[in-house]
Amino acid sequence: MxxxxxxxxxxxxxxxxxxxxxxxxxxxxxxxxxxxxxxxxxxxxxxxxxxxxxxxxxxxxxxxxxxxxxxxxxxxxxxxxxxxxxxxxxxxxxxxxxxxxxxxxxxxxxxxxxxxxxxxxxxxxxxxxxxxxxxxxxxxxxxxxxxxCVALFYNKTMFRDAGLDPDQPPKTWDEFIEMGKKLTNAEKGIYAFGMDNTVWWSLPFFNGFGARLISEDGKKCLLASPEAVKAMELKASLFATHKIEAGAWRAGGTPPEQGFQNQKYAMIFTGPWNLPRFSASKLEFGIGLIPAGPNGTSSNVGxxxxxxxxxxxxxxxxxxxxxxxxxxxxxxxxxxxxxxxxxxxxxxxxxxxxxxxxxxxxxxxxSTLGNPVVTSFEMLENVVNPEMETVLTGQKTAADAMRDAVRKVEEKVLTL
CATH class of the missing domain: 3.40.190.10 (Periplasmic binding protein-like II)
Structure with missing residues (x-):
């Protein structure tokens, strides 16, 4: 060129x-x-x-x-x-x-x-x-x-209305799913959770399962590991299996922060930058740690x-x-x-x-772990995000999508 x-x-x-x-x-x-x-x-x-x-x-x-x-x-x-x-x-x-x-x-x-x-x-x-x-x-x-980093924001009013303790957010993913079913009323457009679907926003899932995305020497993509596949399966199940996630990640979906402020989503992941905004809106909200996976609670780094x-x-x-x-x-x-x-x-x-x-x-x-270290994190997201979406939409299994993601990351990202 x-x-x-x-x-x-x-x-x-x-x-x-x-x-x-x-x-x-x-x-x-x-x-x-x-x-x-x-x-x-x-x-x-x-x-x-x-x-x-x-x-x-x-x-x-x-x-x-x-x-x-x-x-x-x-x-x-x-x-x-x-x-x-x-x-x-x-x-x-x-x-x-x-x-x-x-x-x-x-x-x-x-x-x-x-x-x-x-x-x-x-x-x-x-x-x-x-x-x-x-x-x-x-x-x-x-x-x-x-x-x-991000943590779990939750709507105390919606918890109370669902018969849940407004001072006890879920501590594990099993509790999250159990509470989520009580918080969700799809007919009224009310969902327990609204999530994003990018690599950075997915790190709380991966990290909680002990999954690393890139090897320490920067030469291998580890997304096909059993831990990474299980993390992706859990994330997809919130939408596809348990039906407690709103599809906020889809094109045309209501973004998580907007859905939370409009009291359509009872829980979202977000960071301290939203504290002034939500406080000013008079929402009765609380904040808890990211639900723990097999490796405990963890988040991402901004x-x-x-x-x-x-x-x-x-x-x-x-x-x-x-x-x-x-x-x-x-x-x-x-x-x-x-x-x-x-x-x-x-x-x-x-x-x-x-x-x-x-x-x-x-x-x-x-308990937060470092983000994947790559020359271009933007390129990593451009490659991996579409593969994660195929899992959410049911086009691929998590194992197949993560295997395809590994191949593309090693070809397009780790060669930069």
Whole structure:
């Protein structure tokens, strides 16, 4: 495929313009401090908090030679901007990136191996699930920076109306199915559950069965394992066999969050980002852990990681800032202010949330496993999602669909 020279020229011009606009070429302040550039995707409130933390770090005597220059990018556009900047040699010293982007950057040989900076000595401070998303090809290539996961939201009013205890959500999948039959009234369009059908949203099922999707060395797809097949069979049974799931995953179906807010679905999986929305709607809801499978309760990992780029000249200083930023005391301050989940285990005993629902997510994160590490998680979903749908619609057995998924993943995803 031939490259369009006009497009390349435009990309270079765009990055040059961005750099000049952001004054990234300024490498030293008037008082002699060396500038470290940090590209991030925070919102307004987070950015204000970040500036406070940077100021505190810069005041420490050990950091008198450095200043952090935060540069804000739109989240939806941060991946192409970073790709282009790295291509033309104008990337930042460090950046906050979506968890799924770290693997691509690492395999472009763009990230510093944090083990060379001492990360192996402190890695156990970090929550396991987010930490695992940074372990690529035998090295830690990023630091967990912000995290979340999904848990089970349930409608207390609908539980009460079905004769169920509104303070006792299901703890196992057997309980979930039993309660689900009492909560479902298909004639009225009321269902116990509304679910999504993508890889990321299915990880609570797979993880609860102890199924790993990709081998640790990144060379094999493990979706055809007995554990993965059983997890997929359970998920499909909620719709096809037990008929307690609404088909929210189908084209034209009512999405889970909308169905929950409209009190058509008694239970959904979602994350802490929906707490303000559901609270404002006056729903009487509760939150429980994901129902336990044979391997216990587990969830998925969302959020962001921080990486240090090899092209920068000051790796140790960047590492010192990022480990300060994600230290227990700073994480506790950050998370209580912004109602977020700490990435540092030491912060768990320090945070006290006004919204007690957040405590459920703290507990859920303790048992959450890292997501599959692949160069393109988007491609993984494009390949696997249709195969999972064939199971839900009865076109294939779970064993056949997962076997076909393995072949396609190994051909199209693991070769990237």
């Amino acid at each position: 031939q490259r369009n020279p006009l497009l390349i020229a435009f990309a270079v011009f765009y990055v040059l313009l961005a750099v000049l606009t952001w004054s990234q070429d300024v490498t030293r302040t008037p008082d002699g401090r060396t500038v470290l550039t940090f590209w991030h995707t925070y919102g307004d409130e987070e950015t204000a908090m970040l500036k406070e933390i940077i100021a505190e770090w810069e005041k420490l005597p050990a950091n008198a030679a450095w200043t952090i220059r935060p540069i804000r990018l739109p989240f939806d556009g941060h991946k192409p901007k970073i790709r282009t900047a790295l291509t033309v040699g104008l990337g930042p010293d460090m950046a906050r990136v979506d968890w799924s982007f770290v693997c691509e950057l690492a395999r472009r040989n763009a990230c510093v191996d944090l083990g060379t900076l001492g990360f192996d000595k402190i890695k156990d401070q970090y929550v396991t699930g987010p930490l695992q998303t940074n372990f690529i090809d035998g090295k830690y290539q990023g630091i967990p920076e912000q995290t979340n 959020g962001n990681n921080a990486v240090i780029f090899k092209a920068g000249k000051h790796h140790q200083a960047c590492y010192d800032f990022l480990t300060y930023f994600t230290s227990a005391p700073v994480q506790a301050k950050w998370c209580m202010k912004l109602n977020q989940i700490p990435v540092n285990k030491g912060a768990y005993d320090l945070v006290q949330f006004e919204d007690k629902n957040l405590n459920v997510f703290l507990e859920q994160m303790k």
